[in-house]
Amino acid sequence: MTLNDRIRSDIETRIFSGRWPPGHRIPNEHELAEKYACSRMTVNKVLSDLAAKGIIERRRKAGTFVAKPTVQSAVLRIPDIKAEVEALGYLYRYELLFLKRRHATRADQDLMQLSPQHDVIEFRCLHWANQQPFAHEHRFLNVTAVPQALEQDFGVEPPGTWLRNHVPWSEAEHSIFAEEADPEAAQALHVTKSAACLVVQRRTWRGGEMITHVRTIFHGALYRLNAHFTPTND
Amino acid sequence: MTLNDRIRSDIETRIFSGRWPPGHRIPNEHELAEKYACSRMTVNKVLSDLAAKGIIERRRKAGTFVAKPTVQSAVLRIPDIKAEVEALGYLYRYELLFLKRRHATRADQDLMQLSPQHDVIEFRCLHWANQQPFAHEHRFLNVTAVPQALEQDFGVEPPGTWLRNHVPWSEAEHSIFAEEADPEAAQALHVTKSAACLVVQRRTWRGGEMITHVRTIFHGALYRLNAHFTPTND
DNA sequence: CGGATTATTTTGTCTATACAAAATAGTTCT
DNA sequence: AGAACTATTTTGTATAGACAAAATAATCCG
Structure with missing residues (x-):
């Protein structure tokens, strides 16, 4: 298990358990890097991937927030x-x-x-x-x-x-x-x-x-x- | 438009136009970095994002390939x-x-x-x-x-x-x-x-x-x- | 020839650093 | 008070380099 995986699953767990509810501001990259004793780039990769998946939202200067499950839609597979x-x-x-x-x-x-x-x-x-x-x-x-x-x-x-x-x-x-x-x-x-x-x-x-x-x-x-x-x- | 965007859209265009058909091996990170005059990390980020989306497949030592549209499934939204x-x-x-x-x-x-x-x-x-x-x-x-x-x-x-x-x-x-x-x-x-x-x-x-x-x-x-x-x- | 071992290539992960861009907060001026 | 400017914080993008891991290719050996 890589550091990337550990950070990602740690954050996802906090979100899905409800400990970090929608709208909650999560620590900034600098703080997370310190917490996991890694570089900011490592944290950045995890966070931008999570943002791409829509689990969190990021705004410069404002910070990173757990996305409101504006999930007015979900995703389904249509099989062959x-x-x-x-x-x-x-x-x-x-x-x-x-x-x-x-x-x-x-x-x-x-x-x-x-x-x-x-x-x-x-x-x-x-x-x-x-x-x-x-x-x-x-x-x-x-x-x-x-x-x-x-x-x-x-x-x-x-x-x-x-x-x-x-x-x-x-x-x-x-x-x-x-x-x-x-x-x-x-x-x-x-x-x-x-x-x-x-x-x-x-x-x-x-x-x-x-x-x-x-x-x-x-x-x-x-x-x-x-x-x-x-x-x-x- | 960032370098990341330019590289991504360039590669996506080649794939969707059919110039790089499914199964085609695309240049390795070193070659792409040289072509776009950037560092390997920049290319790596684009390629790993495309791989996460399932557009390409990557195997160590073997290389990076346009994914076979094994698309036995597609994705649909179920709205509120x-x-x-x-x-x-x-x-x-x-x-x-x-x-x-x-x-x-x-x-x-x-x-x-x-x-x-x-x-x-x-x-x-x-x-x-x-x-x-x-x-x-x-x-x-x-x-x-x-x-x-x-x-x-x-x-x-x-x-x-x-x-x-x-x-x-x-x-x-x-x-x-x-x-x-x-x-x-x-x-x-x-x-x-x-x-x-x-x-x-x-x-x-x-x-x-x-x-x-x-x-x-x-x-x-x-x-x-x-x-x-x-x-x-x- | 077949099987095990070794080398090589390519991607995967990570670091430390740098500067840019965006958005907020604060300050100054009118 | 309000508008315009300035500073600061936080994320975004990019770099160059290092080592690890996986998979293939090459080699060696029985």
Whole structure:
């Protein structure tokens, strides 16, 4: 255990135990350096890392304060479907239902904020967990931005997995909501027509250009998005 | 703009533009220090911050590599209800439906992993957006861990908001899923009995002790969890 | 050839120091 | 009293150097 680790965990303990409540001013770098018998730089690194994580707030001349848990938001992981299914201990299987490449139609252009003269691929896929339909995916891919996709065999590997492993992204946007299964999804997922399903919609960009737009509808009874995490403030 | 910022944005640009693809080995600290005419520590700070964010991976002797977007997970914010309603431009109103303090029953002990001789408060609250019921909250609070709660008037301020502003937490766990409204929730939310609703369950700990357990059921048609974010790997 | 040992490279941590930048507090002047 | 200036405190950024730790590469030996 390094000195850095010791100082960090010492400070975090004081904060999370409530001994240093939100708003409390913590000793300045000079005092901490003296206390831990180390240089100011060592303390500075710990404190600026904690500030980057949003656990404390720092202002020149004023000092360093335990951040008010203005935590109007926390952080959750949205997992890759294959990884999620396998983490649940099920056998994962993937099925490509539909794939079509075309010049972007007007609807595609609107959906993906594309200028004309782009090509897109539309996918419909089914993800299985232990012979049970688990999720139905409806995806649009901007192939003009990702030409390597044309040489890919999406009959074998799901487009989401391939994208994750080969195409870096700079921004993404998610929308998560509950919906009653529409007839098409209900049939694909083997659920009754109005069953409650979880829908995850994701759009992914790279450098201002939308790469993919995907809507995934999950079998309501089978799936929960789970998350375990620690506080952040940013 | 500091040197730190310039080096960081230079490296990030190369990565996100695809010029340095996943797996690419980036120059070592010595070379980068020479390139930017600065000391190794300056480069080291940038690189270790990028590594903490998961954008690059570093191994002693081997070097520094652009992280494979093994991004089997991404990150989403779960907002505070009041903040969310107001962000949507609606008028927020809160209503306390039920509050009862008691010694932890067997069920409470199981639910919150408590040893006996703890006290709990059970809440049922309704969150309104523009005169429309928006979310129904069912909460259990470990008051033995948070005795200040006893002096609080939860008729005015929602327990979730008060907790966020006064009680730091060290860990939390979420579960998000879709469910058909049960009779009680359907009545409270003014929806039909089998309407699809989004349910968010959260448990929050401080130092190994569970502070609160809350189950929030959202009006399906009114609510979407939205998230905008940038990549992480950890 | 295979396995153990040694050397080398690269990152990780830490120090002591220096000066800059920001924000507050204090002082002076009108 | 209020505005403008000045001093002081605290964090922010950067440097050059030192040694440690980890992992790979090279060497040696049976």
